[in-house]
Amino acid sequence: MKQAPIKVFFMGSGSIGIPAVAALHESSEIELLGVASQPDRPAGRKKRLTPSPLAAWAESEGFSVHKPEKVSSQEFVDYVASLKPDIVVVIAYGQLLRENLLHLAPFGCLNVHASILPSYRGASPIFSAVLNGEKESGVSMMQMAKGMDTGAVYRTHKVNLDKNETTGSLEQKLAEIAAKQLVNDIQDVVYNGLKAIEQNHDTATSCSKIDKSFGLIDWDQTVESNIRKIYACQPWPGTWTYYQVGDKLKRLAICEASACESSSSNRTSGEVVLEESCLKVACSSSDLLQVHRVKPEGKREMDVKDFLLGAGLKNGDSLTSGNS
CATH class of the missing domain: 3.40.50.170 (Formyl transferase, N-terminal domain)
Structure with a gap:
């Protein structure tokens, strides 16, 4: 039955x-x-x-x-x-x-x-x-x-x-x-x-419950912890950092990234390294995080190569938490 x-x-x-x-x-x-x-x-x-x-x-x-x-x-x-x-x-x-x-x-x-x-x-x-x-x-x-x-x-x-x-x-x-x-x-x-x-x-x-502010990237953390944060914060709240344009700080959302091989150079956390249209950023211990896709403030998500064409970033510039 x-x-x-x-x-x-x-x-x-x-x-x-x-x-x-x-x-x-x-x-x-x-x-x-x-x-x-x-x-x-x-x-x-x-x-x-x-x-x-x-x-x-x-x-x-x-x-x-x-x-x-x-x-x-x-x-x-x-x-x-x-x-x-x-x-x-x-x-x-x-x-x-x-x-x-x-x-x-x-x-x-x-x-x-x-x-x-x-x-x-x-x-x-x-x-x-x-x-x-x-x-x-x-x-x-x-x-x-x-x-x-x-x-x-x-x-x-x-x-x-x-x-x-x-x-x-x-x-x-x-x-x-x-x-x-x-x-x-x-x-x-x-x-x-x-x-x-x-x-x-x-x-x-x-x-515990995640607060929106958690998505701010701390470049003093390791490469691996920042990459995990980038993926954990998708689709919400997203991850972001700031870069200098003239006398203004602009927000830059980082949507996709990967770890690079350890760097032997002594770099400051957040330091920008540009290599053949690639954007790399120093984390703790000078290890580098390579950024693949970004969403600049007020713009669409894009490949990092397209972003770099007009961003005005130079080797040695810094990405920051926006507090400085």
């Missing part, structure tokens, strides 16, 4: 959850009862109220999206309870869930967390994996608990990071693997008795 579809209520805000909610909606094994997301927030220069990435997608697909200001409000909890879900699925929602929601459904809340737990609990697991040069990452299907990503884990699905992996490209990988595995994992939890395994809390690491 065919089993009845599993009743799922979905909660998410980030774009990483879009493939997953689409997979739930398309599956004949799942009855998607509803979608909740963060309230619309002011965005852009004009501060227009803008839905979260997931809410914008869901609304464009015809979903009615609930946007409680406080996810723990009794009104919202009563609404979810009235739908009688078997399980609540959460991906990058953006608010901590309290006890009144965590234990509402018979199988609780299943959170899809974008790291190999117990590593990188918190708000920026994808960014942190790229920034720290991890070789692999993954999604952990975890049983939500009161703490921040402390719940027991049902399964972890791993992916390898490419050499030039960015936060954006890794997020896409993790979104796809979450969507691919989610329906099967939910079925195993609800119908097949899949048990969650307690995390090793002694080895847990955490990561």
Whole structure:
């Protein structure tokens, strides 16, 4: 006898959850009862109220999206309870869930967390994996608990990071693997008795929310740490430095770079080295970072050769933090 579809209520805000909610909606094994997301927030220069990435997608697909200001409000909890879900699925929602929601459904809340737990609990697991040069990452299907990503884990699905992996490209990988595995994992939890395994809390690491100012490049850091920052900050907040044009400092976003062989010359951090239409910049220990693509202030992204044609940079000039 065919089993009845599993009743799922979905909660998410980030774009990483879009493939997953689409997979739930398309599956004949799942009855998607509803979608909740963060309230619309002011965005852009004009501060227009803008839905979260997931809410914008869901609304464009015809979903009615609930946007409680406080996810723990009794009104919202009563609404979810009235739908009688078997399980609540959460991906990058953006608010901590309290006890009144965590234990509402018979199988609780299943959170899809974008790291190999117990590593990188918190708000920026994808960014942190790229920034720290991890070789692999993954999604952990975890049983939500009161703490921040402390719940027991049902399964972890791993992916390898490419050499030039960015936060954006890794997020896409993790979104796809979450969507691919989610329906099967939910079925195993609800119908097949899949048990969650307690995390090793002694080895847990955490990561905090990233501030926009983090993208400013510090040339006193190593080449490798600056390259990891450049890729970790894509697509947001981007990385940038400043260069002198007359008596003005202009912002220069660095979009792509690589490490050069160690230099034997004694150079100052931030010092510009021009070699055959190539822009290289000294980091700590005089090691050189080669810049490939940039976005000058007020202009489009371009190849560094095109930038150098009109930038007026000379050997020995300096790129700076803009504070000098």
